[in-house]
Amino acid sequence: MVLTFQGISLSFGQVGVNTATPDSTAALDIQSPPGGSDNRGVLFPRMSTVQRNGIINPAKALMVFDTTDMLLYYYDGGRWLGLVPKEPIGTSGPGEPLINGDITLTTGTITAPNLSGTNVQAQTVTTDNVVVPGFSNNALVPTGAIIMWSGNPAALPTGWALCDGGGGRPDLRGRFIVGYNNAVVDYNTVGNTGGLDQVTLTSAQSGLPAHSHSATLNGNTTSGGEHTHDVPRGNGTSGGAFDKGESDDNGWYGSASGGHGHSVVVAGSTNNANVQDAAQPHENRPPYYVLAYIIKLP
Structure with a gap:
């Protein structure tokens, strides 16, 4: 083993390399030689x-x-x-x-402009944009899904289009939606349409159907016509109107049997009225609020 030391200073248990005054907080202080000509570092095991x-x-x-x-x-x-x-x-x-395994944070926040990976788990994710391979452009929503959009119909999110009948899309402009029901003919096929905004009733639906009116009247005349007339006899004097050839004066009296009445019965009907439909259509919609239907594109 060969140990080579150059410019080493020992001071109170401190070691200084290329310095006679090691930093007071360091047990080993290695510096470049004066003039900065040494560009060597420390090589760890x-x-x-x-x-x-x-x-x-x-x-x-x-x-x-x-x-x-x-x-x-x-x-x-x-x-x-x-x-x-x-x-x-x-x-x-x-x-x-x-970064070849799991990363677990007990405290703190991961902040990054872009975060990518095959499996990212978190209790709370706060971000402006989450892009996951295979689920970009709102791909968590299946193609063909239809939602109601309250925003500007001319500024839809990426990957969505108006249900305006274009490009094979359903035309839901001004329409209500009813649920599919295979037991009802009107609703057993997706795409069936029907219904009207306004309806004019026909005579059979509550207009004015053909009809007539009949009437019978009963009545009686009054019996107030009963009366009599008395006629005096002249007494042989001039001007007598009647003479029975007897000496007694007699008079004639009329009978009171003239009182009578009549019963009256009148029956009839009007002519048939012509069939007539209603003159004006009526509102056929419930109260409504307008939203745009948009569909998820592939």
């Missing part, structure tokens, strides 16, 4: 991951360089921890080989 894990009872704070992971490791008394360089995750930087 180098070994593979198998060799590192094979160290029996490593001392706490023991540090080695792992040639398998190409990273410095130190022992914290229970496990080896790598000195992770500040490199973007997912690039070809030296930090990438460390």
Whole structure:
């Protein structure tokens, strides 16, 4: 074994290399020679991951360089921890080989413009945009799904289109939707349409059907016509109108049998009225609120 020391200063248990005044907080202070011409560093013990894990009872704070992971490791008394360089995750930087297993945070927040991987688990994810391979462009929603959109119909999310009948899409403009029912003819095929905004009733539906009116009247005349007339006899004097040839004066009296009445019965009907439909249509829709139907594209 050959030990070579150059410019070493020992002071009160401190070692200074290229300095006579080691830093008071350091047991070993290595500096470049005066003038900065020395560009050499400290070379830690180098070994593979198998060799590192094979160290029996490593001392706490023991540090080695792992040639398998190409990273410095130190022992914290229970496990080896790598000195992770500040490199973007997912690039070809030296930090990438460390991220080959699960990462668990008990506290703190992971902040990154882009986070990629095959399996990311978290209780809460707060982000402006989550892009997962195979599930981009809202692919968690199946193609052909239709939702109601309250935003601007001219500014739809990526991967969505209006249900306006274009491109083979259903035309749901101004329409209600009813559920599929294979037991009802009107509803047993997806895409069936029907119904009207307004309806004019026919005579059979409550307009004015053909009809007539009949009437019977009963009545009686009054019996107030009963009356009599008295006629006096002249007494042989001039001007007598009647003479029975007897000496007695007699008069004639009319009978009171003239009172009578009549019963009247009148029956008839009107002519048939012509068949007539309603003159104006009526509202056939429930109260409504307008939203746009949009469909998920492939």
